[in-house]
Amino acid sequence: MKLTRWMAALIAIVPLLQACGGGGDDDGDGTVRLVNAANGYASLDLYSSDTSLSDDIALDSAGDYVTLGSGTYTFKLRRSGSSTVSSSGDRTVLDGTAHTLVAYNTNETLKTVFLTDNEVAPTAGTAKLRVLNTSIEAGALDVYVTTPTATLADSSATVSGLGAERVSGYNEISEGTYRVRITGNGDKTDLRLDLPSVVLDDQQITTLVLTSTPGGVLVHGLTIDQKGDVTARKNPSARLRLVAGAEANGSAAATANGVTLSAGLTSPAVGAYTLVPAGALTLSATLDGTALTTSATTLAAGSDNTLLVTSNGATGTATLFADDNRPALTSTNAKIRLIHGVGGLASPITLTADFSAVASDVARRTSSAPAAIAASTTARLEATTPTVTGPLFLAEDVTLQAGKVYTLFMLGDAATPQGVLRRDR
Structure with missing residues (x-):
């Protein structure tokens, strides 16, 4: 992969504070839109104090820009149709500037970050990409933007150690199709999100937002184009481990959605988490070679799960648990x-x-x-x-x-x- 014209010698990691500066398409009033990146909030309404600005903004989507005079506003978020305020904060709208209010939830709290949509376009033939980590649960993360066929072992992080509720500086990257992978900080084997095909167009300006998942370890993604589209990039995987708890040191084996969890785990033992495709579950589990049945049908995207194999006499049982x-x-x-x-x-x-x-x-x-x-x-x-x-x-x-x-x-x-x-x- 050819990376050109980095915006800084090192990637700047800055707090999630309201960006400042002017600029925009027009002088005078500013504009604000809401992006709903809050997993667990199917739809949100945006208010300025008690004045409605945007209604029914679905998860992983953006509302229209709303024109507001320059000044400080108290922006409030409510679940659509509810009178209860779920989040409230003061933000300053700048003259002639477009803004995006990104709603996200972490640590069981609905929060927002206020972004200014006034980044200068990159040079011809390149795009600009930055990363926003909203997940306290996931902790610090590394981001790899590589050619689709590159291995992580041979790749260097594009963003390193991006902490929770932090945003990186923009990186200027040649236009093209890339594979974007997110790992735990300093551990290439700790894969949190794998996006095999992310297209960066000529002079595109994009923010990749990383959000929390039910299991707390993996992350979901969302790309926000400056003054443009919002695209959900949900994690295609879940994590699943096998636990062998049968009598008489029974040997458990399991395969889930084509991925082998263990060819033989002797009880009592707890296997390691393994990435498997999320969604409809095709599961094969055995105890000492005898097939077991389970009522489990799906693995939620981004979830952590445990498959427990137990026995009572000659009867074996496989039970699936969702892990928090x-x-x-x-x-x-x-x-x-x-x-x-x-x-x-x-x-x-x-x-x-x-x-x-x-x-x-x-x-x-x-x-x-x-x-x-x-x-x-x-x-x-x-x-x-x-x-x-x-x-x-x-x-x-x-x-x-x-x-x-x-x-x-x-x-x-x-x-x-x-x-x-x-x-x-």
């Missing part, structure tokens, strides 16, 4: 949940941390909701059930790091249950 690997809302907390995968144990399991219940009466082949608890280097974790005297699992002086997510898997058979604690991210 988003960090705790409070940065000093960790998150932990319990999955009951002891096939022959019909009674529920309770998990305590330092003698306080964090998961109560979790039924067989189900999961508790993740609980946020204070990070610790001396945590005491205990799993118990009413029908067994003493703990099923007990671990002391456990380190639970702030910002991390954990699962305690209770696996195996009722006579000898085994606890496996895993950090999910």
Whole structure:
């Protein structure tokens, strides 16, 4: 790939603050449009104080530009048809300048960033691209803009270490078709989004917006052309792992949508997350060579999932769980949940941390909701059930790091249950 005329020797990483400066097509009034990049908000209405500006702006789309006099306005967002204000903030509209108010949600909060659409066009034969990372859940990210056939191993990051709620400077790139890949900061094996074909046209000015996903690790994409189109670039993948929890060290194997999760995982064991195509699920799971059935039908785009294989005597069961690997809302907390995968144990399991219940009466082949608890280097974790005297699992002086997510898997058979604690991210 030929990259020409970088806008700076190093990519500038700047906070998501309102951009300043004049310019635009006309002198006088400015204009504002809303772009809805807030996953979970199917449609938004935009108000200036209590005056309606735009209605029913669907997810991954933009409203029309609305003309406003220069000055400071209180922009409010509501779910379409609702009277409740979901987000509110003061923004300054500049004379003769177009603006885009981008709505996004992260850390369970609807937020906005105010962009000025007045970037000067690049030289002929090139385009300008910048990246906006709105996801606190995803953390710092690296962005690779390469030829479609380039490997990540042989590629250098176009943007490095782009933090949450930050925007990069513009890069001037030769027009053409590119593959855009997003990875975790400093880890080329940690692929978060893969867009195999992104076309950059002559003198196009584009912002790639990265947004949060249900699993919290992968990201979705959205491109916003300056004063132009908005294009959704949803993650085509989900992450799925196999957990083998069968009796008598049973061997589990699984393939999902043509991707092998494991050819043979001996219980008790927790496999690594693997990228698989999202959408309709074609799943093959076996226990000691015997095919298992599951009611799972789809994998949500951008989701994290666990396929748990358990057994009760000669009967094997495959159960799919959706994983919430988003960090705790409070940065000093960790998150932990319990999955009951002891096939022959019909009674529920309770998990305590330092003698306080964090998961109560979790039924067989189900999961508790993740609980946020204070990070610790001396945590005491205990799993118990009413029908067994003493703990099923007990671990002391456990380190639970702030910002991390954990699962305690209770696996195996009722006579000898085994606890496996895993950090999910």
